Amino acid sequence: MNFLSLIWLIFLPVIAAIIIMFPQFPNHQVIVRRSAKWFASFHFIYALLFLAFFDTSLFGMSYEKELTFFGMSWLKSLGISAKFAVDGIALLLVVLTTFIVLITLFISKIHIRSKHKLYYAMVFLLESSVLGILCAKDMFLFFVFWELSLIPIYFLVSQWGNSEARRAAIKFTITSFVANMFLFFGMLILYYYNFAVSNVLTANIESLNMDEKIYPLWFQVTVFINFLIGFMLRIPFVPFHNWYPDIQSKAAAPVNILMSGIILNTGLYGLIRFNMQVFPEIFKLFAPVLMIWGLVNIIYAGALSICQQGIKKMVSYANISAAGFIMVGLGCLNQTGFNGAIFTAIACAIVYSALFVVISSIQFRTKTTYITALGGLGQVMPKCMYLALIICFCAIGLPFLMMFTPKLMVLTGAMLSNLDQQLMVKIAAITGLCAIAVSAGYIMYFFYKVFCSVLLDQWKKIKDLSPQETSVLSVLCLVIIYFGIYPMSIIQIYQSVSSIILDVLQV
Amino acid sequence: MSEVLSAQIAQIAGAYFPELIITLFIIFNLIAGQFFSTYLYKLSKWFTILGIVLALCSTFYLQIEPEAYAFNDTFLTNIYTVFFKILILISGFCLTLLSRNMIREKRDRAFEYFAVFLSGILFAMCVVSSVDFISLFVSLEALGLSCYLLLSLNKNPDAKQLTFGYIIQNAVVSSLFLMGLSLIYGMCAQTNFDLISLYFSQNQPQILLTFAMILMLCTFLFKLGLVPFSSWLPDTFEGASHPIGAYMSLIPVLAGFGILSRILLIFLNYTFTIKIVLASIAVLTILFGSLSAIRQENLKRLMAYSMSVQSGIMLLGLCVFSVYSLSSVLFYLFCYVIATIGAWSAIILLYNSAKLEKLDDLKGVIYHRPYYVIAFTTILIALAGLAPTCGFAAKLYIFSAVARSGFIFLPFLIAALVCCVIMIYGYWRIIRALFRRIETQIEIDTRVISSKFILYACALATVFACLFADKIIQLCQLAAYYM
Numbered sequence: 003m004n005f006l007s008l009i010w011l012i013f014l015p016v017i018a019a020i021i022i023m024f025p026q027f028p029n030h031q032v033i034v035r036r037s038a039k040w041f042a043s044f045h046f047i048y049a050l051l052f053l054a055f056f057d058t059s060l061f062g063m064s065y066e067k068e069l070t071f072f073g074m075s076w077l078k079s080l081g082i083s084a085k086f087a088v089d090g091i092a093l094l095l096v097v098l099t100t101f102i103v104l105i106t107l108f109i110s111k112i113h114i115r116s117k118h119k120l121y122y123a124m125v126f127l128l129e130s131s132v133l134g135i136l137c138a139k140d141m142f143l144f145f146v147f148w149e150l151s152l153i154p155i156y157f158l159v160s161q162w163g164n165s166e167a168r169r170a171a172i173k174f175t176i177t178s179f180v181a182n183m184f185l186f187f188g189m190l191i192l193y194y195y196n197f198a199v200s201n202v203l204t205a206n207i208e209s210l211n212m213d214e215k216i217y218p219l220w221f222q223v224t225v226f227i228n229f230l231i232g233f234m235l236r237i238p239f240v241p242f243h244n245w246y247p248d249i250q251s252k253a254a255a256p257v258n259i260l261m262s263g264i265i266l267n268t269g270l271y272g273l274i275r276f277n278m279q280v281f282p283e284i285f286k287l288f289a290p291v292l293m294i295w296g297l298v299n300i301i302y303a304g305a306l307s308i309c310q311q312g313i314k315k316m317v318s319y320a321n322i323s324a325a326g327f328i329m330v331g332l333g334c335l336n337q338t339g340f341n342g343a344i345f346t347a348i349a350c351a352i353v354y355s356a357l358f359v360v361i362s363s364i365q366f367r368t369k370t371t372y373i374t375a376l377g378g379l380g381q382v383m384p385k386c387m388y389l390a391l392i393i394c395f396c397a398i399g400l401p402f403l404m405m406f407t408p409k410l411m412v413l414t415g416a417m418l419s420n421l422d423q424q425l426m427v428k429i430a431a432i433t434g435l436c437a438i439a440v441s442a443g444y445i446m447y448f449f450y451k452v453f454c455s456v457l458l459d460q461w462k463k464i465k466d467l468s469p470q471e472t473s474v475l476s477v478l479c480l481v482i483i484y485f486g487i488y489p490m491s492i493i494q495i496y497q498s499v500s501s502i503i504l505d506v507l508q509v
Numbered sequence: 510m511s512e513v514l515s516a517q518i519a520q521i522a523g524a525y526f527p528e529l530i531i532t533l534f535i536i537f538n539l540i541a542g543q544f545f546s547t548y549l550y551k552l553s554k555w556f557t558i559l560g561i562v563l564a565l566c567s568t569f570y571l572q573i574e575p576e577a578y579a580f581n582d583t584f585l586t587n588i589y590t591v592f593f594k595i596l597i598l599i600s601g602f603c604l605t606l607l608s609r610n611m612i613r614e615k616r617d618r619a620f621e622y623f624a625v626f627l628s629g630i631l632f633a634m635c636v637v638s639s640v641d642f643i644s645l646f647v648s649l650e651a652l653g654l655s656c657y658l659l660l661s662l663n664k665n666p667d668a669k670q671l672t673f674g675y676i677i678q679n680a681v682v683s684s685l686f687l688m689g690l691s692l693i694y695g696m697c698a699q700t701n702f703d704l705i706s707l708y709f710s711q712n713q714p715q716i717l718l719t720f721a722m723i724l725m726l727c728t729f730l731f732k733l734g735l736v737p738f739s740s741w742l743p744d745t746f747e748g749a750s751h752p753i754g755a756y757m758s759l760i761p762v763l764a765g766f767g768i769l770s771r772i773l774l775i776f777l778n779y780t781f782t783i784k785i786v787l788a789s790i791a792v793l794t795i796l797f798g799s800l801s802a803i804r805q806e807n808l809k810r811l812m813a814y815s816m817s818v819q820s821g822i823m824l825l826g827l828c829v830f831s832v833y834s835l836s837s838v839l840f841y842l843f844c845y846v847i848a849t850i851g852a853w854s855a856i857i858l859l860y861n862s863a864k865l866e867k868l869d870d871l872k873g874v875i876y877h878r879p880y881y882v883i884a885f886t887t888i889l890i891a892l893a894g895l896a897p898t899c900g901f902a903a904k905l906y907i908f909s910a911v912a913r914s915g916f917i918f919l920p921f922l923i924a925a926l927v928c929c930v931i932m933i934y935g936y937w938r939i940i941r942a943l944f945r946r947i948e949t950q951i952e953i954d955t956r957v958i959s960s961k962f963i964l965y966a967c968a969l970a971t972v973f974a975c976l977f978a979d980k981i982i983q984l985c986q987l988a989a990y991y992m
Contacts, residue, residue, distance in 0.1 A: 025880070071976050078979050079986065080906065142905060150896035161944065172937070179933055183926040190912040191919065 006052055008067045008086040011096070012133045014045060015126035023123045031118045035111060038122040042104045045129075049100040056093055058495055061502050063087035063139070063208075077142075081193075081203035085139040090496030091274065091344055092136045095267050098348055099136070102263035102355055103129045108474050109359055110256045112366050114162060121162065128154035128260060135268045141189050141205040144275075148185070148268070152178055155265065162254040170252045174245040181235040181242070188228030192280075195221060210280055226284045229276045236269025237325050240299045247310075247318040251371070255362030258314065262321055263355040270328055270347045274503070278332070282506045289333045293416070293430050296329030300437040307444040312371045313361055316448050320397065321354045323441060324405075330434055331412040334427075335507050339415020340500050341493055345408035348492065349396075349485075353405060356393045356478040360386065363471050364452065367464040373448075378457030383466045387453045389475040394449045396482045398442045404482045407489035409438060523572030524579035524586050525638070527564035527594055531631045534560030535624050542620030550612060550619040554605060557623045561602045561630075568595055573991075582701060583641035589992040592839060592984070593637040593767040596846055600759040601630045603850045606959040608752040610861045615662065622662060626756070629655035633760045637767035642690050642700040645768060649686070649728065652764060653679050659753045660745065671748030675741045682731040682738065689724030692717055706775050714779045722776045722783065729772075732765040734817040735824060736794040743801070746813035751860050754809050755853035758816040759846060766820075766842060770827055770835055770992065777830050787828035788921040794821030795925055799932035806868050808856050811935065815852075815892060818932050819845050825925055826907040829918060834910035836989035837903075840982055844891065844903040844974060851888035851967030854960050855881070861957060871942040873949030882943045884968035891971035893936040894929065899974035904929075906982065 018041045021027060022034060057064065069076065069084035076084040088096060103125060114121050131154065134147030152175055160171035189205075195217065196210055197203050204210070235242040250258050278285050300323050307319035324346070331343025363386060364379065365371055380387035396403035399410075416431035467475070485492055538556055545552055568591055571577070576587040605626070612619040632652040639645035657679075660672040694700060696717060697708040709718070731738040746754045777784065795818050802814035823845070826838045858881070859874075860866050875882045891898035911922050974981060 023883075074977070074979055076976065076979060077902065077982070079982050080909065146896045146901060149901070153890070153895070157944070160941075168941070172934075172941070175937070176930065176934055179930040180927065183930055186908075187923055187926055190909055190922070193909060194913045197913070 006055060006065060008065050008088065008137050009069050011045075011049060011052065012086065012130055012137060014041075014048075015130035015133070019123035019126040019130070022119055022126070027119070029119060034118045034122055035107075038126075039104075039107050041126075042100070042107050046097075046100040046104045049097045052088070052093060053097050053495070056090070056495070058090065059498055061498050063089050066139070080205075081197075082140055082142050082205045084143055085206070086134075086137040087139045088137055090499040092271065094344075094348060094492065094495055095136050095271060096133055098267070098351055099129060099132050099264045102259065102351065105355065105359070105474055105478070106256045106259045106263075108470065109259070109362060111470070112468075113255045113362060117161060120157070124154040124157045125256075125260070128158065129264075132264050132268055136271060139207060141193065141207055141210065143205075144207075144272070145182075145186060145189060148272075149182060151265070151268070152182075155261075158257045158260065159249055159253045162257065163252045167249075167252040170245075170248045174249050177242075177245055178235060181232050184228045185232030188225045188232070191221075192225050207275060207280065222281050222284045226277060226281045226288070229272070233269045233272040233277070236272070237266055237328070238269070238322060239295070239325070239329070240302055240322075243299075243303065243322050246322060247315045250318040250358075251312050251314040255358065255365055258358040258362070259355045262318075262358055263351045266321070266325065267347055267351055270325075273332070274344075278507070279503060286335065286507060289335050290426060292329050293333030293427065296326040296333060297430055297433055297437065299323065299326030299329065300434065301326075301440060304437065304440040304444055308447055311373055313364070313373055313376070313448060313452060314358075314371050316373070316444065317354065317357050317361060320357075320441070320444055320448070321350065323437075323444075324350050324354070324397070326437075327409060327412050327434070330430065331408075331415060334412070334415035334419040335504070336415050336419055337500060337504050338411050338418060340504055341497065342408045342411025342415055344496060344500070345489065345492060346405075346412060349404045349408050352478065352481060353393060353397050356475065356482070357390075357397065359471070359475055359478065360390045360393065363467055368461060373451050375458070376452050376461075377455040378453070379461060379464075380453035381457050382461060382464050383453075385467045385472055386475075389467075389472075389479055390449065390453065392479045392482065393475075394445050396486070397445045399438055401486075402483070403486040404489075406486060520577070520579075522567075522570050524577040525584060526567040526570055527598065528631055528634055528638075530564045530567055531560055531627055531634070534563075535627045535631065538620050538624040538627065542624070545620070547616045550616040553619040553623045554609070554612065557605045557627060558602065560627060561598055561605065565595065565598045565602070568598070576991075578640075580644070583644040584635070584638050585640045586638060587991050589988045590634075590638045590767070592988040593763060594634050596842065597630055597633050597637070597760060597763050600763070600846050600850060601626075603854070603963050604752055604756055604759070606963060607755060607850075607854055607857050609957060609959060610857070611750050611752050618662070622659075625655050625658045629659065629756065629760055633764035636764040639768060640702045640771070642693070642702075646683075646686065646690060649732075649764075650683060652761065653683065656757060656761065659756060660749050662753070663748060663750050665748075668748035671744040675745040678731065678738070678741050682728050685724045686728040689721040692721035692724070696721075702771065702775055706778075709775075709779060718776070719780055719783070722780075725772065726787075729765050729769045730790065732761045733769075733820040733824070734762075734794075734798075734813070735820055736790050736797055739794065739798065739817050742813040742817055743805075743810040746809045747807060749809075751809070751853065751857045751866075754812065755850070755857070758812060758849055758853070762816065762820060763842065763846070766823060766827070766838065770830075770838070773827065773830060774992070784828050784830070785917070788825060788918060791821045791825035791828065792921050792924045792928065794818065794824070795928040795932070799928055799935055802932060802935035803938065805935075808859075808866050808868055808939075811868070811939070812849075812852065812856065815932075815935070816849070818929075819849075819892070822904070822907060822925065822929070825921065826910055829911055829914040831910070831914065832986070832989050833913060834907070835992065836982065836985040837906040837910040839985035839988055840978075841903040841907050843981060843985070844899040844971070847967050847970045847974060848888050848891040848898075848900060851884070851964055851971065852892060854963040854967065855885040855888065858957065858960050858964065861960070868939060868942050871939065872945040873947040875944055875946065876949070881964070884964050885943060886940050887968040887971055888964075889936045889940055893933045895933070897975060898971040899978060900971065902975050902978040 066087040128151060131147045131151035135144060138144040138147060156171050156175045160168045193205050238246045303319045303323035307316050310316040327346045328343045331339040396405050399405045413431055413434055416427060419427050534556055538553055571586050571591055573588050573591060576585060578585055629652060632648045635648035636652060639648055657676050697705055699705050699708055734742045798814045798817035802811055805811040823838050823841050826834050891900035894900040894904035911918050
């Protein structure tokens, strides 16, 4: 399979962005949009080919490739090289990323009314940087893409959002830079401590593994906490979550989908790659704390979700709340919980992106997102209502829909977990079970307020979904139903990898 | 007889060939100024470019293996000094091209301007090559003098007032340097760097040495715009014409770092606390400079604080002092030169077309000149030290050198990292203004091929220097090793 090169996969969007930004490229919106869609479709199929040829029984990384410049590695004298490789988890997220970008481009038509060239170039740049984060095999390469992703986010939020978007974007960018500095600091001291211990100057993530080397405990804890702060901001987690609803309520609708679909996953991926794989001992130490933290996240963000006035903020808080399940799953330290956590992340990305697609159609027609100004839209938009119903049921976690299996796995994992503080973990699992009821509360409250109550006069003339929106939402619903019925088709892809990770962590 | 002569010529060519060429062209410029005056004022620019290009070529003929000494062992040529000389000459070349509009306005003084300009470059190269305190002092003073003359070219009375602070402070600081020098001479009766180190390695250094060192460091803190002496920066830059602002942010910085590392090499063996002091100064500079930069509305003032912050980062790398950290500083300087020339060329393009220099004036430019905006943004990202440009590689290298040097410097590292974020916001304000869509009448004049060429070349160079960073880093490591 020589034609499957990760370097092409990562840098094709950059090339596409450069071609679109070229002065000779026609500045006509239809041409720009269509060529972007064609490219994204091609890219998605290319990513699917990686999945098709992927050997699921393989325990390590595959598709390894190094980027060289005329035969020279990048920063070889510092022990840093531009190596890319994927394992099962990363590959799933890669395919998910290309899929979400494709979905986003299909609904961009009605929301993006100006600066088409810049918009599509920035979406592709964001896609490329996220793919780079997922495939990077080197710590500093990871960080390069991690910082690079902030630049397109800033432009996407500030240029096409509402009047307050600029302020929200700058706030997010600055807080991210501060958190990134913690990350960077952790990486730097890890890099040099590793050099001091093993006398090899390297930043390769696999060779930084802590289990074979002797590091002082305080050092591990320091680096672990630095990493944790950097990644928690992206997931987002409760003390650092403020930026997420803020940005989501102000950005344009396609950007909402990108944020919930691809940006949040990068935080989770970093957590697994670094905190879990590089510091298994410390992760074991912190696991109960993370679990409780996840529960606090579920309940606190869920409660906030019900209090919101805008539907975008409501769904964003719901998203944060659902991300709490990921942490509970990771904290179980067993196969069931871990697999459930990864599945939760993927399901969250698809379900909440779908919810943002629904919101985007509503926002486009009514020009408002305030919950008091909406109501009874189900009477004029029946297609939208039925599709949204499936998505909402999925978000709650009803059986045969995508979110059911992961939540079940996470809670089973928590019950089966044999951590030191057994009683506490069991209590946590039971609390999590109750938390599902909370999630049913806010999701159904959202659905009821938007689609079911009394129809206001000014909305009587709005039209139902266009064929394009219907097809996008139907595809998403089909995905939700398919993976609800055959969850193993996702789980088997990363099962071997997760068993490797868990072998190290197993108590 | 001829053999002796050719041997002498070879020795001269081996040690100070570029300086000699630049001196010749200073004389050419001065003589030509008497004959050609206003009509052929453009000739001055071509003379200067020719001189700098010839000097650049002549650096290949320098004798670097083994090191060459000249003028009674006061002047040294090796890979390290050649590295600095090439950087100085490249920035001189770009600055000559950027001076186009300025000499159009002052046609009668064009030859004079370039003579002073070239002498600044000459003395900067001499500063880098000095291995003796006397020659160092003379070169530093002459460099300062060239800067005064360039600054005083601006006839605006406000500008005179603004730049006067620089002249006074420079005089004070020079006298401090002289005082420190006299103390050292009093202790060991030597002025040569090697002999001084030899003396202190054999005799127990006195407390007076620390005092002398602090007095001497004041000069460099001043020239590089570091914290207790950075107050001159914004006013001087605001008063100076644009190409001279660029000149002030490049040539003295290159000369200063070139010689500062050599002086620290003598002193750092005897006192460890000075490392901590320098690291604190570096962090305070980054903090102070970035906090001031985010309030500025004038682009020149912003660039002044930017220079201060960048020198702070480089000082943090330098005070750790190992071969590794020195090479990281050299790499950072390389990236700093590219990015700073690019940023100044963008500002000069804006000023030349509409006489605008405020940050708000950049709003709406994206309508007319999207590629100008993209190039400027790339360069600002490089200055901020973010991902796809050489600024990131440089920052990574310099901070990794600090992290490597031991746990004592870790608090400074954290503080510096956090302060850098503030400066990122400072640069971000420019980017934000560039992408604002407001209807304006500003048209950036793109007929000036040379400034535009430099802008786009620098924008590309920042990206390519990141991709091919390994090659440049190897070069820097070689240069640092030879020091």
